[in-house]
Amino acid sequence: MTAPDTFDRLFATIAARKGADTDGSYTASLFARGRARIAQKIGEEATEIVIAAMGPNPRAIVPEAADLLYHLFVLLADAGLTPDDVRAELAQREGTSGHEEKAARGPLPLSFRAE
Numbered sequence: 480m481t482a483p484d485t486f487d488r489l490f491a492t493i494a495a496r497k498g499a500d501t502d503g504s505y506t507a508s509l510f511a512r513g514r515a516r517i518a519q520k521i522g523e524e525a526t527e528i529v530i531a532a533m534g535p536n537p538r539a540i541v542p543e544a545a546d547l548l549y550h551l552f553v554l555l556a557d558a559g560l561t562p563d564d565v566r567a568e569l570a571q572r573e574g575t576s577g578h579e580e581k582a583a584r585g586p587l588p589l590s591f592r593a594e
């Protein structure tokens with residue numbers, strides 16, 4: 480059996496914080512504040528990635544990506560999902576170009592098209 484990687488260990492820690500004492504854990508306090516607050520944090524972290532992406536130093540993206548992944552993991556755990564659900568979704572997409580997938584969706588109904 481292979482040792483769990485950093486992502487797996489992080490998710491296990493996050494999941495174990497559900498219902499924990501909020502004083503000692505930022506994760507527990509996020510769970511306590513609820514899904515809307517978690518989703519809002521993801522929006523904030525995504526915005527910070529956009530700002531880092533537009534800057535001159537690509538390394539600045541790394542800590543913002545870590546913040547975003549951490550908050551995404553909190554959302555998954557809050558929703559009763561796991562990174563394995565995301566792995567399975569990505570595995571299902573493996574080998575299908577985004578162009579192919581978009582073409583297979585067919586044209587948008589008229590009501591969705593831009594003027």
Ligand SMILES: N=c1c2ncn([C@@H]3O[C@H](COP(=O)(O)OP(=O)(O)OP(=O)(O)O)[C@@H](O)[C@H]3O)c2ncn1[C@@H]1O[C@H](COP(=O)(O)O)[C@@H](O)[C@H]1O
Nearest residue numbers: 489492493496503504505506507508520523545546549550
């Ligand atoms: N990876 C992280 C991690 N990344 C970011 N953060 C926290 O996420 C918050 C995001 O920062 P912001 O400035 O956006 O928010 P804030 O003003 O501090 O807080 P808000 O009131 O806005 O929510 C900071 O408090 C960070 O410390 C994290 N907190 C915890 N972890 C991991 O989760 C584990 C469990 O943490 P606790 O639940 O706190 O024990 C830790 O050991 C780490 O491995």
